[in-house]
Amino acid sequence: MSTPSPLHAVHEALGASFTDFAGWAMPLRYGSELAEHKAVRTAAGLFDLSHMGEIELTGPEAAAALDYALVGKLSAVKPGRARYTMICAESGGVLDDLVVYRLAEDRYLVVANASNAALVAAELVSRAAAFDVEVVDRSAQTALIAVQGPNSAAIVREVTGADLDALPYYAGVAATAAGHDVLLARTGYTGEDGFELYVDGALAPDVWRALSAAGEGRGLVPAGLACRDTLRLEAGMPLYGNELTAELTPFDAALGRVVKFDKGDFVGRAALERRRDADVEDKVLVGLVTTGKRAPRPGYAVLDAAGNRVGTVTSGALSPTLGHPVALAYVPAATSGPGTALSVDVRGTALPVEVVELPFYQRPA
Amino acid sequence: MSIPENLGYTEEHEWVDLGGDTATVGVTKYAADSLGDVVFVQLPEVGATVEVGEACGEIESTKSVSELFAPVSGEVTEVNDAVVDSPEHVNLDPFGDGWLFRVRVTGTPELLTATEYTALIAETD
Numbered sequence: 001m002s003t004p005s006p007l008h009a010v011h012e013a014l015g016a017s018f019t020d021f022a023g024w025a026m027p028l029r030y031g032s033e034l035a036e037h038k039a040v041r042t043a044a045g046l047f048d049l050s051h052m053g054e055i056e057l058t059g060p061e062a063a064a065a066l067d068y069a070l071v072g073k074l075s076a077v078k079p080g081r082a083r084y085t086m087i088c089a090e091s092g093g094v095l096d097d098l099v100v101y102r103l104a105e106d107r108y109l110v111v112a113n114a115s116n117a118a119l120v121a122a123e124l125v126s127r128a129a130a131f132d133v134e135v136v137d138r139s140a141q142t143a144l145i146a147v148q149g150p151n152s153a154a155i156v157r158e159v160t161g162a163d164l165d166a167l168p169y170y171a172g173v174a175a176t177a178a179g180h181d182v183l184l185a186r187t188g189y190t191g192e193d194g195f196e197l198y199v200d201g202a203l204a205p206d207v208w209r210a211l212s213a214a215g216e217g218r219g220l221v222p223a224g225l226a227c228r229d230t231l232r233l234e235a236g237m238p239l240y241g242n243e244l245t246a247e248l249t250p251f252d253a254a255l256g257r258v259v260k261f262d263k264g265d266f267v268g269r270a271a272l273e274r275r276r277d278a279d280v281e282d283k284v285l286v287g288l289v290t291t292g293k294r295a296p297r298p299g300y301a302v303l304d305a306a307g308n309r310v311g312t313v314t315s316g317a318l319s320p321t322l323g324h325p326v327a328l329a330y331v332p333a334a335t336s337g338p339g340t341a342l343s344v345d346v347r348g349t350a351l352p353v354e355v356v357e358l359p360f361y362q363r364p365a
Numbered sequence: 366m367s368i369p370e371n372l373g374y375t376e377e378h379e380w381v382d383l384g385g386d387t388a389t390v391g392v393t394k395y396a397a398d399s400l401g402d403v404v405f406v407q408l409p410e411v412g413a414t415v416e417v418g419e420a421c422g423e424i425e426s427t428k429s430v431s432e433l434f435a436p437v438s439g440e441v442t443e444v445n446d447a448v449v450d451s452p453e454h455v456n457l458d459p460f461g462d463g464w465l466f467r468v469r470v471t472g473t474p475e476l477l478t479a480t481e482y483t484a485l486i487a488e489t490d
Binding site for chain 2: 033168
């Protein structure tokens, strides 16, 4: 039996189709995921992301504990700002990718993927044991509502009254919505301007309804996890389980930049230093595009001109915005340059593809 | 969910409308809803011979790829070009405009009745 989101009744009333996601029953789509995708690109979409994990660290050594527990330098993040980072095993393998908010000098919120939330919480408790900090897993009672799309700022401004000009990308501040305290962040996973509101689960339906009401006349539609995946793919954003796994280090995932060595010891440091300095042929995460309608799918082989397998597709779909298939794949550095002609084995047929720079889609400036 | 009484069904969530020796084939509303928005349909060619239970085409949604299995044996006499051009017909009208292909049937097809198919999807859910 899947755990219902605090917004489950709201979704049922909207006629959502549900999917089991990491033990949660979450809205997959409300009608057509293509229509929801388009609404996010052209107007706005309202997402329930309450399945995500939220773990709070509070105490005088919260910054030091996170510098040790994660690969990023969280002590360098200013209060009110957020950082994309990762938690790695001693072996250097990625256990999860995270967004970490510094709420105050001595208080952080770590946001984990639903599938890894319990592991991340347990690892943070054990890694922070030697520090003067309290680790509290707030995943069960915290709801997360996202408003994403070009009209999201107008909607969020109406509901919160917040000064959004003072809220840059990857910032989060305390705010009120529908009379309730929320953490309002300018973050997202769609490639659009957007906001995420963290709120107590019991209060989430009020906040959802207020955002829905403010979205009337602004093209806001409820949007499910199906379109969230195609939106993030077009934006070239990695998904844990597809592009990131415990078998890959951040360097293998072409995200070595998130590992900060200009700090003290941290879990995975020795392995990650070895990997950084190793003379191995780097695999590179690249974008692939092709014509037609048939998409490369996760696990399909990437072939070179001679038909030899050189890589593997990690995500792929027919891009709703662009109208042609797009895919993410790991290939050797030598065949990763934009314009390189490769092919993908699509169920026995070699489909010609071309390497392109990521992201596939970038919102108009 | 409405399941037309007059059609035959398969465990692969396809429907078959038998009229004389010609069968019209499509996927059920249950299948269409499960797939999500269909974006690509590959159908067998007119004149091709299909064998019951064998893969004869593909349906792709944004998220998944599914094989089409021939629910009957025989020669393909017609394919729905409209659904190839506009795959959304599968979602909008799976039992009508979203039909996929027609087969001149050889032998007697073994199909589920509407009642049996209704029971099947009730078990699946």
